[in-house]
Amino acid sequence: MPDIALQRPGLSRERRDALLGLLLIAPTVLVLGAVIVYPLLSAIALSFQSVYTPTLEGHWVGLANYRELLGSGGFWAALLTTAIWTAGTLTLQVLIGVAMALLLHQNIIFRSLARSLVLFPYFLSTVVAVLVWRWLFNDLYGIVNHALMTAGVIDAPVNWLGAMPNAMLSIMVVGAWKFFPFVVIAVLARLQTIPEALYEAARIDGAGPISRFFDVTLPQLRDVLTIVILLRTVWDFKEFDLIYLMTGGGPVNGTRTLPLIVYQQAFGLNQMGMAAAYAVSMMLVMLVFMLAYLQRARKAAA
Amino acid sequence: MGDLMEPERPPVSSPISRRTALGVLAGTGVAAALSGCGGSDSRTTLRWWSPQAAPDQLKSYKARIAAFEAANPTIRVVFEPTSDEGYPAQFAAAFAAKQLPNIVTHLPSFAAQNYYAEGLLEPVDDVIKAIGATQFLDGTNDIYRTADNQHCALAIGNTAVDMLWYRKDLLQAAGIAAPPKTWDELRRACQAMQKPGLYGAALPYGMNAMTSLIFIGFIHRAGGQIFTPDLGVAIDSQPTYDALEFYRSMREFCPAGASNFSWGESLTAFVSGATATGIYGGRVLANVAAQNPAIADAISCTVYPTMSAAIPAWTFNDFPCLMIPKGAPHLAETKVFAAALYQPEFYIQQLHAAPGHVLPVLKSVPADPRYQANTLIARYPAEIDLMTRTAATGHNLGQETSAHRPNLKANEIIASNAIAELVQRVVLNNEAPKPAVAATAKRLAELMRA
Numbered sequence: 037m038p039d040i041a042l043q044r045p046g047l048s049r050e051r052r053d054a055l056l057g058l059l060l061i062a063p064t065v066l067v068l069g070a071v072i073v074y075p076l077l078s079a080i081a082l083s084f085q086s087v088y089t090p091t092l093e094g095h096w097v098g099l100a101n102y103r104e105l106l107g108s109g110g111f112w113a114a115l116l117t118t119a120i121w122t123a124g125t126l127t128l129q130v131l132i133g134v135a136m137a138l139l140l141h142q143n144i145i146f147r148s149l150a151r152s153l154v155l156f157p158y159f160l161s162t163v164v165a166v167l168v169w170r171w172l173f174n175d176l177y178g179i180v181n182h183a184l185m186t187a188g189v190i191d192a193p194v195n196w197l198g199a200m201p202n203a204m205l206s207i208m209v210v211g212a213w214k215f216f217p218f219v220v221i222a223v224l225a226r227l228q229t230i231p232e233a234l235y236e237a238a239r240i241d242g243a244g245p246i247s248r249f250f251d252v253t254l255p256q257l258r259d260v261l262t263i264v265i266l267l268r269t270v271w272d273f274k275e276f277d278l279i280y281l282m283t284g285g286g287p288v289n290g291t292r293t294l295p296l297i298v299y300q301q302a303f304g305l306n307q308m309g310m311a312a313a314y315a316v317s318m319m320l321v322m323l324v325f326m327l328a329y330l331q332r333a334r335k336a337a338a
Numbered sequence: 339m340g341d342l343m344e345p346e347r348p349p350v351s352s353p354i355s356r357r358t359a360l361g362v363l364a365g366t367g368v369a370a371a372l373s374g375c376g377g378s379d380s381r382t383t384l385r386w387w388s389p390q391a392a393p394d395q396l397k398s399y400k401a402r403i404a405a406f407e408a409a410n411p412t413i414r415v416v417f418e419p420t421s422d423e424g425y426p427a428q429f430a431a432a433f434a435a436k437q438l439p440n441i442v443t444h445l446p447s448f449a450a451q452n453y454y455a456e457g458l459l460e461p462v463d464d465v466i467k468a469i470g471a472t473q474f475l476d477g478t479n480d481i482y483r484t485a486d487n488q489h490c491a492l493a494i495g496n497t498a499v500d501m502l503w504y505r506k507d508l509l510q511a512a513g514i515a516a517p518p519k520t521w522d523e524l525r526r527a528c529q530a531m532q533k534p535g536l537y538g539a540a541l542p543y544g545m546n547a548m549t550s551l552i553f554i555g556f557i558h559r560a561g562g563q564i565f566t567p568d569l570g571v572a573i574d575s576q577p578t579y580d581a582l583e584f585y586r587s588m589r590e591f592c593p594a595g596a597s598n599f600s601w602g603e604s605l606t607a608f609v610s611g612a613t614a615t616g617i618y619g620g621r622v623l624a625n626v627a628a629q630n631p632a633i634a635d636a637i638s639c640t641v642y643p644t645m646s647a648a649i650p651a652w653t654f655n656d657f658p659c660l661m662i663p664k665g666a667p668h669l670a671e672t673k674v675f676a677a678a679l680y681q682p683e684f685y686i687q688q689l690h691a692a693p694g695h696v697l698p699v700l701k702s703v704p705a706d707p708r709y710q711a712n713t714l715i716a717r718y719p720a721e722i723d724l725m726t727r728t729a730a731t732g733h734n735l736g737q738e739t740s741a742h743r744p745n746l747k748a749n750e751i752i753a754s755n756a757i758a759e760l761v762q763r764v765v766l767n768n769e770a771p772k773p774a775v776a777a778t779a780k781r782l783a784e785l786m787r788a
Contacts, residue, residue, distance in 0.1 A: 090433030198597025286545030303427030
């Protein structure tokens with residue numbers, strides 16, 4: 037049918053196929069252009085302007101926003117904080133996620149129920165999760181302090197969210213709790229495809245459980261873990277709501293990551309241009325991870 | 339207009355204008371006629387935002403909305419809660435997206451001045467006229483007067499935000515005869531009352547608006563100010579250092595979690611009985627009655643102590659107001675609804691929803707038997723009277739004293755957390771006050787220039 041529809045004198049078959057290809061891909065290009073390219077270009081354009089958020093009125097300032105941003109200690113401190121948060125919570129997510137996936141791969145009772153329940157934190161609204169965790173961490177009424185004091189581990193309530201490094205450790209734990217199910221899903225799916233023959237061969241060679249994990253399971257998980265780590269790095273790097281609601285960036289600037297600064301610049305200080313400069317800078321950092329992901333995906337496909 | 343729109347209620351005072359009223363009537367009439375053509379709700383929708391949205395307040399708003407909608411079948415009012423901490427972001431996003439609420443209540447006066455200066459608010463002089471300018475307590479609306487001699491907002495209440503709440507029983511048990519009047523007395527009282535399971539105070543040390551707003555009061559109570567009357571940065575002065583020293587010395591009397599306290603946590607700490615003193619507005623009364631009635635007879639409040647008896651008290655009143663964003667549709671209907679919020683029956687109902695917290699700004703209300711009939715207002719007459727008098731002479735960063743020019747950057751200064759950060763650096767990080775204050779002064783100067 038396309039041949040008939042596009043048949044015109046003077047057009048070769050290859051040319052017609054090329055035109056048809058363009059026609060078919062056009063809607064996708066248009067949609068992607070509208071939802072990705074246009075906002076991206078707008079953000080970059082905004083970053084070269086001084087814009088008052090409520091009215092979106094502003095003027096061109098060139099590289100002034102970037103000069104101010106890179107010259108201030110705030111950006112670099114927040115970048116470091118973001119890196120610490122990302123590395124910390126990601127490590128916990130991977131460790132807990134792999135451990136849980138290994139557990140759920142065993143023949144345990146209520147395995148199906150456990151596999152369903154483990155996804156619960158991932159599906160829970162962040163606002164609800166944060167409210168619950170803030171309550172757990174509360175120094176006056178929280179069960180964490182109460183349990184530790186009852187057990188005699190501590191004498192006085194610990195300030196989990198208002199002192200460093202407790203605040204950073206607390207949000208890392210909550211982040212790990214919230215997002216480890218993603219690791220579980222991916223790793224569990226891969227575990228189910230590892231040929232049993234590999235384990236049998238390892239057993240014949242006298243490998244114990246630990247050796248089997250490091251010599252068989254882990255190498256088989258390498259590809260999926262690489263993708264999971266790259267994706268979660270990008271997502272954790274730009275995590276906003278969990279940190280904002282847990283600590284607001286405090287104490288002082290101890291948990292103030294780059295997304296929190298973007299929010300404050302845009303909507304607290306009404307400086308949308310500067311917020312865009314921060315966001316573009318974040319994007320450039322994340323671009324490194326994205327390129328690594330693309331390279332990895334290309335290699336896997338090959 | 340009020341009489342045309344709501345025949346069941348007498349007008350508060352002279353109506354807006356006959357022309358406006360007829361316009362609204364015609365508009366709603368056309369809307370009513372058109373409503374027969376479609377199956378969906380074709381009423382004119384007014385969106386109302388407020389951060390004051392406790393359950394009892396919501397109930398009073400619903401009653402007001404229901405009565406208004408019954409009298410104006412072509413208008414629908416939708417209430418949407420915002421928050422004290424989050425409104426600048428919500429406002430900025432709403433303006434940027436041109437998804438404006440029609441009416442906003444209970445935001446501080448400096449927010450109104452800030453938004454009006456940026457051309458984002460409608461003047462509300464005709465709403466004041468509709469209610470009757472003389473109906474308001476003298477001078478109540480002065481803080482909303484603008485450079486072009488209009489009003490950017492009108493008062494919907496007063497709040498004495500930083501009263502010192504204390505437990506009479508605990509003071510007595512500690513052998514203290516009278517509530518503290520100076521910082522030294524307060525510190526001694528907290529020390530005497532503190533014991534395992536009970537802290538002396540509930541001051542905020544979090545990285546948030548509450549810490550900024552509360553600490554500004556401490557600088558004033560040390561005899562200082564954030565800005566000079568002509569808005570030069572004045573924070574780098576001895577009173578600020580004195581305030582920081584005192585605030586740091588109070589940390590040992592506050593719960594460990596105070597370094598993350600905002601309004602809710604600070605209030606709950608006192609109401610639950612975890613602290614012997616608290617710093618808050620009149621909402622304490624309702625919350626104690628509902629959540630911890632066992633201490634209801636033991637609580638009272640006074641103005642927050644100053645560094646020395648020679649320094650006059652300074653009370654933070656956020657001057658909760660009503661404002662109308664420019665560019666929102668249905669302006670005439672919005673103004674009618676705005677005026678309707680002040681009809682005594684419903685206005686008193688709103689005040690009763692947070693007794694002592696939102697204090698009346700209409701002259702007739704304090705002596706109105708309907709207002710006095712509230713259980714909590716009847717139970718705590720001395721506290722309500724003190725808060726009413728104190729709030730009337732209160733100030734905020736938008737106008738630190740009567741001699742100050744309105745500070746149109748106050749909103750951004752609070753949202754920047756610059757002052758909360760100063761508190762955290764000195765108190766939590768134990769940094770030297772001099773460089774921390776100097777950095778804050780520099781930051782404030784940048785914000786004023788921005």
